[in-house]
Amino acid sequence: MVISNKSNRRHFIKKAALAVGSALLLGGSLLPASVMAELGEPEKEELKFGFIKLTDMAPLAIAYEKGYFEDEGLYVTLEAQANWKVLLDGVIDGQLDGAHMLAGQPLAATIGFGTKAHIVTPLSMDLNGNGITVSNEIWEKMKAHVPMGEDGKPVHPIKADYLKPVVEEYKKEGKPFNMGMVFPVSTHNYELRYWLAAGGIHPGYYAPAKGDITGQIDADALLSVTPPPQMPATLEAGTIYGYCVGEPWNQQAVFKGIGVPVITDYEIWKDNPEKVFGMTKEFTETYPNTTVRVVKAMLRAAKWLDENDNANRMEAVKILSKSQYVGADADVIANSMTGTFEYEKGDKREVPDFNVFFRYFATYPYYSDAVWYLSQMRRWGQIAEPKSDDWYMETAKSVYRPDIYQKAAEALIEEGTLSADEFPDFATETGFRAPQSEFIDEVTFDGTKPNEYLEKFSIGLKGEEVIK
Numbered sequence: 001m002v003i004s005n006k007s008n009r010r011h012f013i014k015k016a017a018l019a020v021g022s023a024l025l026l027g028g029s030l031l032p033a034s035v036m037a038e039l040g041e042p043e044k045e046e047l048k049f050g051f052i053k054l055t056d057m058a059p060l061a062i063a064y065e066k067g068y069f070e071d072e073g074l075y076v077t078l079e080a081q082a083n084w085k086v087l088l089d090g091v092i093d094g095q096l097d098g099a100h101m102l103a104g105q106p107l108a109a110t111i112g113f114g115t116k117a118h119i120v121t122p123l124s125m126d127l128n129g130n131g132i133t134v135s136n137e138i139w140e141k142m143k144a145h146v147p148m149g150e151d152g153k154p155v156h157p158i159k160a161d162y163l164k165p166v167v168e169e170y171k172k173e174g175k176p177f178n179m180g181m182v183f184p185v186s187t188h189n190y191e192l193r194y195w196l197a198a199g200g201i202h203p204g205y206y207a208p209a210k211g212d213i214t215g216q217i218d219a220d221a222l223l224s225v226t227p228p229p230q231m232p233a234t235l236e237a238g239t240i241y242g243y244c245v246g247e248p249w250n251q252q253a254v255f256k257g258i259g260v261p262v263i264t265d266y267e268i269w270k271d272n273p274e275k276v277f278g279m280t281k282e283f284t285e286t287y288p289n290t291t292v293r294v295v296k297a298m299l300r301a302a303k304w305l306d307e308n309d310n311a312n313r314m315e316a317v318k319i320l321s322k323s324q325y326v327g328a329d330a331d332v333i334a335n336s337m338t339g340t341f342e343y344e345k346g347d348k349r350e351v352p353d354f355n356v357f358f359r360y361f362a363t364y365p366y367y368s369d370a371v372w373y374l375s376q377m378r379r380w381g382q383i384a385e386p387k388s389d390d391w392y393m394e395t396a397k398s399v400y401r402p403d404i405y406q407k408a409a410e411a412l413i414e415e416g417t418l419s420a421d422e423f424p425d426f427a428t429e430t431g432f433r434a435p436q437s438e439f440i441d442e443v444t445f446d447g448t449k450p451n452e453y454l455e456k457f458s459i460g461l462k463g464e465e466v467i468k
Contacts (some may be wrong), residue, residue, distance in 0.1 A: 003064065003324045004077040039411050041073065042290040048077040050087045050099035053326045054228060054246040055337055056126045056275045057100045058316055059357060061325050062301035071300075072293035080324070083227050084183040091278060092117040098294065100125060101278035104185030104373045106399050111374075113185065113208065113382050118281040121365050122404035123295050125275040125302075127356040130188055130265040131250035131341070132195060134163070134242035135235055139260040139344075141166045153347055157267035157440055160199025167201055167220050180226035180234060180243035184215060187274055189223065190376040191265045192244035196221055197459040198441040206381040207467040215380065217467060235259050246274070247355070248328045251335040254342050261343050263440075266353060270438035271360055273369040284404065295408035299363055303418060306358040313338045361424050365405055367431035368447025370396035375450045379460035381467050392450045402431055 047069075051057040060078055063069050069076040079096070081087035088105055090096035092115060106119035134142065145162040147155045170177045181189040184206070193203040204219025206212065216222050226234050231249045234240050236258045243249075244265075253259035265272055277298060284291045304312055317337050321330040335342050341351040356362045371392050377383045406426050412418040435446040443456050454462040461467070 003079070004075075039292060039407070040289045042293050043287040044097070044290045045073060046075045046077075047097040047290070047294070048079060048095070050079055050081045050090050050096040052084065052087060052100060052228065053080055053328075054100075054129075054275075055248055055320055055326055055333055055355065056129045056246055057325065058305055058320060058337075058355075059125050059277075059298045059301040060100055061319055062304055062316060063297040065319055066301065066304060068297035068300045069294075072297050074290070074293055074297065078324075084186070088115060088119075088278075091119065091280060094280075097283060098277060098279040101276050102183055102186045103273055103276050103369065104187065104190070104377070105183075106276065106278045107370055107373055107395065108185040108377070108382070110399050111377075111383070111395060113377065118398070119278045120281050120284055120399055120401050120404075121276040121278055121370075122284065122291060122401045122408075123277040123298055124273050124363050124365050124369065125277055125298075125357070127271045127273060127360060127362045128264065128266045128353060129274045129336075129355050130191060130244060130246050131261040132192060132242065132244045132263050133231075133235070133250045133253045133259045133261045135238075135259050136257075138163075138166060138241045139262070141169070142262070154343070156263070156343075156349075158262040159440065160196050160201055162199070163196075164199050164201050171220065177221045178240045179221050179223050180231055180240040180245070181223050182228050182245060183225060184213065184382070185373075185377070187265070187272070187373075188244040188246070189215075190373065190380075191268050191272070192223060193376070193380060195244075195263065195268050195440060197457065198439075200459075202459055203380070205461070205467050207384065208382065209384045210467070215382075217381070232256060232258060247336045248326065248332045251332045251342060252328065254335070254345055255329070255332050257345065261341070264341060264351060264354060266351065268440045269436075271353065271356065271362075273362075273366070273372075276365070284401070291404055292407045292411065295405060296412055299358075299408060299412060300417065302358040302363050303422070306356065306362075310339055310352070358422075363405070364424055364429075365400040365402050366433055366447075367393070367396040367400050367402075368433045368445075370400045371447040371450050372445060375445075375453055378450075379454055379457065379462075381461055384466060386451075386464050386466075389449065389451055393448075397431075400431070402429070 087099050091099050106121045109117045109119045142162045149155050167177045181192050196203045202220045204215050205217040206215045228245050228249050231243045231245045232252045250261040317334045320326045336354050339352040342348040409423045413420050432447045435444050437444040
C-alpha cells in the first residue's frame, strides 16, 4: 500500500499563499528572517519513505496525516515494506529516501555487518514498545516458578530465571527450544538475548568470520528471524515457543488466545531507544535543507503523539489501524498505545510509558544509545574482533547525527512551534546519557566505557575473546 500527499499539493500551495498574505497584512512574516536564511528551501520536494507495519512507525503516519511534511514544502509518499532487509536495501539503492528503521540497522550497515553502506540517524523515533511473548503451553510450565502476588496474579517483572527450568527440560528431551525475533540487528534480538542471558539461558553466538550468521553457536535457546506480522501464526503453529516483537503483535497473541506476553522491554531496560529514522549519508549531504525539514516534521508529530498526557493517542490508534499503516484491529493497537498493556487475558496493567515518542528527549539521537547497540553486537559475536573504546565512539558519531537534529529543533524553537525546554540543552549536551542502571539484571551501562561494560557479563564475549 502506497500513501502519497502529492495530490494535496494544490491545497497546500493555496493554504501557504493565504498564510503569507495574512502575515504580510499583519506586518509580519511566516518565519523569523534568521530561520528562513539559515534553513533555506528544500532541495528535493518529492520524497518516498519506507516503514514496517508496527505501531512505532506512528511519527511518519502522523507527520503525513497532520500535514507537517507539507508545512515544510515536502510531498511525501509512505510505503509499507515486506521486511527489514527489503526496507534497508530500498534506502541504500535510492528507491526510498529514508525509512523507519531498527536502531541497529544504520550501525550494522555502516560497519559492514550484512550490507555495507553509510547510513545515518538524525532522529530517534521512540522509546520502549516491545514485548516478549511465550505460547500458552510454555507459560503454564513457567508459572510453576513465577512468584504470585496477593491478588493471585504474577509479580512483575517476570525474569528468564523462570523460563530456564523449561528450557533445560526441553534440552534433556533432545528438543530444540526455538524462539523468534525480527532481524539479526534488531532491538528485539538484543533485548531477547539480554533477558535470556540475565536468566542464565545462553542465546548463542554469531561467527561471521567463519560464515556462521545463524547466531546459534553454544545456544540453549535457538533464535531465528520471523517477520513481525507472522509472529502470532508461527507461535500458534508451534514452530516457535516464544518471540520478541513490537506492537501490536504481542497484544495480538492475547487477543487470539494463543500466547502470553511475559515482559515488556520497558522492564528489561527502562526507557530504551527503539526505532530510528535512517537515511544515507549521501542523501543528507546532497539535500541538507530537505533533511532538516524532514526532521522538523517528525519532531512535531512526536510531540503531538505525547502531548497532554497522551490525549491524542486514541486518534492515533484510529489512524494506525488503517490498512495502509499497521492494519490491525484498533482495540488491539489501543491495548498498548493508550498506556496499558495486557499480559494474560484479563490481566491488563497500567504501563503509561509503554510507547514514548517525545518526552524524556526520546527523539534525540544519543551517541550512548549507539554504543549500547554496538556493545551488544560485540557481546554476541556480530563484531567478531575486540574493539577499542575509541572505535565505539567514532562509529557512534559517524552514524548518529545530533547536529542535524539540533538544526531542526532550533528552527522549531525560533518559529515558536516548540519550546527550548522540550529539547536537551544544546550548549552543554555531550550526546551521552548519564550512566543507566535500570536494567533487569541491575548492571549499569556507561556509554563512555563500552569495554568495561562488557566485562560485567558472565555470558557473552568480552576483552580479547573471539569465536574459533
